[in-house]
Amino acid sequence: MITLIAGGSKCGKSALAEKILSQYSGRKLYIAAMQPFGEGADEIIARHRLMRSGKGFETLELCKSFTPEAFPTDCAAMLEDIANLTANEMFTGETVREPFEHVMRDIKTAAERTNELIIVSNSVGCDGIPYPKETADYIRSIGRINAALAALSDNVIECVFGIPLVLKGIIPC
Amino acid sequence: MILIIGGEAQGKRTFASSLFDKEPIIADCSVCEPKDIMTADLIISYHELIKRYTDKAEEITEELCKNNPEAVITLNEIGCGIIPIEKREREYREAAGRSGCIIAERAKEVYRLFCGKATKIK
Structure with a gap:
């Protein structure tokens, strides 16, 4: 089963995803697509680590290279989050590349290898601020990825x- | 408490006013002080107070829940955009998100306004 959980900043989406993941009895995987750079990233990573401690999750921290082919099979997993995964696919190479196909391929591979997949995603298109082209493309990519993930998912939940x-x-x- | 959320100019204040039989005492968070929200009937634009008191927002919100459990509060959803580069702006969004979660958890009703239409989400 695939569950997509989306929402804005600090809306409780991680907490809900962790709650869903916690109830599975088998092996539980936390896949962090956080980029460990930029001001505030260390703080966020530390807070999320603390939230997860004692819950029996195995953490895979994926930064520049997201390789779902390497996931162990037969487990439940939560992936956090699509904004970082998209940014990694889009901006960390030598040139900016279109992330849609790469992200979707990775998610589909992850879904095939896991019994349960919980995807944490982000609402990023509602602040009404005009951005430079690259950022505008990034926002559009996340919107398009979210729509495709929602079509793929059994459950879609917005947190507010x-x-x-x-x-x-x-x-x- | 009753929490009314939504984007900018979606009809939150109009909906909030419709919940009162008599003229409510209003605290407008773009100008008022934290002490004013502890006694007001209707607290408007709570995110504006969070913006001015970002570092103490969660503390103030806990106080508000304790001291004014019957309040009606309007709060903008501001967290659905690109994470700002400026630390202060980022902290504001995070404080608004967390404070909203605190109020929503304690509130007996939560409404989300869109195009003037209210959806009861709690």
Whole structure:
């Protein structure tokens, strides 16, 4: 089963994803696509590590190279998050590349290898601020990826101020 | 508490006002002080107070929940954009998100406004 959880900054999406992942009895994988650079990144990574401690998750920290082919099979996994995964695919090479196909291929591979996949994604298109072309392309890519992931997912949940809103399927916990 | 959320200019204040039988005491968070929200009936644009008191926002929000459990609060959703480069702006968004979660958890009702239409989400 695939569950997509999306929302803005500090809306409780990670906490919900972790709650869903926690209830599976088998091997539990936390796949962090956080980029460990930029001001504030260390703080966020430290906070998320603390939130996960004691929950029995195995952490895979994927930065520049996301290789779902290397995932162990037969486990449940949560992937956090699509904005970073997209940025990694788009901006960390020598040239800017179109991320859609790469992200979707990775997610589909991850979904095939895992019994349960929980994807944490981001709402990034609603601040009404005009951005330079590269950032505007990034926002559009995430929007397009979110729509494709929602079509692929069994459950789609939007988090708003800690309240989960079911857009498709159920809240599987 | 009743929490009313939504984007800018979606009809939050109009909806909030419709919940009162008599003229409410209003705290407008673009100008008021934290003490004013502890006694007001209607707290408008709470994100504006969070912006001015970012470092103490969660503390103030806990106080608000404790002291004014009957308040009606409007709060913009500001976290659905690109994460700002400026530290201060980033902290503001995060404080607004966390403070909103605190209020939403305590609130007996939460409404989300879009195009003037309210959806009850809690």
